[in-house]
Amino acid sequence: MIVVAGALTVDADGRDAYLQGCAAVVSAARSAQGCLDFALSPDLLEPGRINVFERWDSEQDLLRFRGSGPDDGQRAALLGVQVEEWTVVERPR
Numbered sequence: 001m002i003v004v005a006g007a008l009t010v011d012a013d014g015r016d017a018y019l020q021g022c023a024a025v026v027s028a029a030r031s032a033q034g035c036l037d038f039a040l041s042p043d044l045l046e047p048g049r050i051n052v053f054e055r056w057d058s059e060q061d062l063l064r065f066r067g068s069g070p071d072d073g074q075r076a077a078l079l080g081v082q083v084e085e086w087t088v089v090e091r092p093r
Helices: 012-021 023-031 059-066 072-077
Strands: 002-009 035-042 049-056 080-087
Touching (some): 002 059, 012 035, 012 049, 023 035
Antiparallel strands (some): 002 080
16 A cells, blocks of 8 residues: 655645645546545645645555646645655555
């Protein structure tokens, strides 16, 4: 399993609009092959922060979806990106 987590930073005054503009991306991700979870949410303490959390069945599934990526408007609104990716290996029970 692949886990992607971290935060995006946008202008605090534009955060709600940015998130609304991401609704189609979240919907597309959740219906993509191999997506187990995909969420973008406003941070409760930092007004310009958007928390990112994704879980994917495989790196291949993630890369297939990432090919679409954010549009130019979304990319231009980003002031900072601190997102990391981890491979999680399940241990036998």
